[in-house]
Amino acid sequence: MNESSPDDLAALEAELAEAERSVVRRVDPGSTAMPVAVAVLGVLIALMLPWTGDVAGWEILAGTANFGLLPRLFTVTAVLFGVLGSAVALAGRHWAAAWTCAVGCGFSVVNGVWAIWSRQVNVPQGGTGPGIGLVLAVIAMVVLAASWVKISTRRG
Template identity: 40%
Template sequence: MSEPGTPAEVERQLGEEIDSVGRVWSRTIELGRRGFTISVLIFVLLIMQLLPWAEGRAGWETLAGHAGGVPQLFAATSTGIGVFVGAVALVSRRWWIAWCAALGGWFASVDGLLAIWSQQSAHASGAVGGGPGIGMIVAWIATIVLATMWMRTAFSRA
């Protein structure tokens, strides 16, 4: 064993420190300007909860289940994945959480497409749906852009 303060001991400690920094760096992502864009998109998703989504109800009411199952699923996935998982990924900068946000964002995008389609389709009575509200449409577009941003971020570490 080397004595403390000897060149061999200092070299060993420096090697351990470099290895630990390398392990931390390999698990994190660097967001740069993309991080600001992602945070703005998350904010847009939050604001869209106040605008009409389906059947004249606001996004938060749709999330609570007052406007049908498919719009509620989109409200839950866009809020859960787009806002909460996205915020955790922004704060933690963990690579695997960025992947969760990317893949979950694409899932939420498909939910959004189905939610918009469900509002334009004929219901059981044969009457055409009332159409999607502006909040649902903008939330769907924001979800697609957010999923794209997270996918680019996740692939930047691959």
């Protein structure tokens, strides 16, 4: 009969504890991964569409068009959290990355609503209103924020 030594049992217990910690730090997006992927695609498509006047979102992101701080801040947060963060969180499935995306996408939604508001306020002074791309990007970020909150609050 094979008897285990106390050292072997301690090593096995440590290995099991590490496996448990690894599982607890991971998330399973499940069926919510599809809305995340579609919303990321929506953000990328929105960057090609007009955000204000004839200016596309990618032009605001690149800095070639200056339409104020709020639309620029929104483009940066939408790409950073909505596109790049979502890709990293879906690929890595780490709980911390999912929460970072949830918070970052929520922050980006607030920025997007402010960006739409800033475009509406500037219309009477000769500015241009919000374009379809800006509105689509905000809607996609709302979907991403809700999806990441759902994913990050359900562990395992």
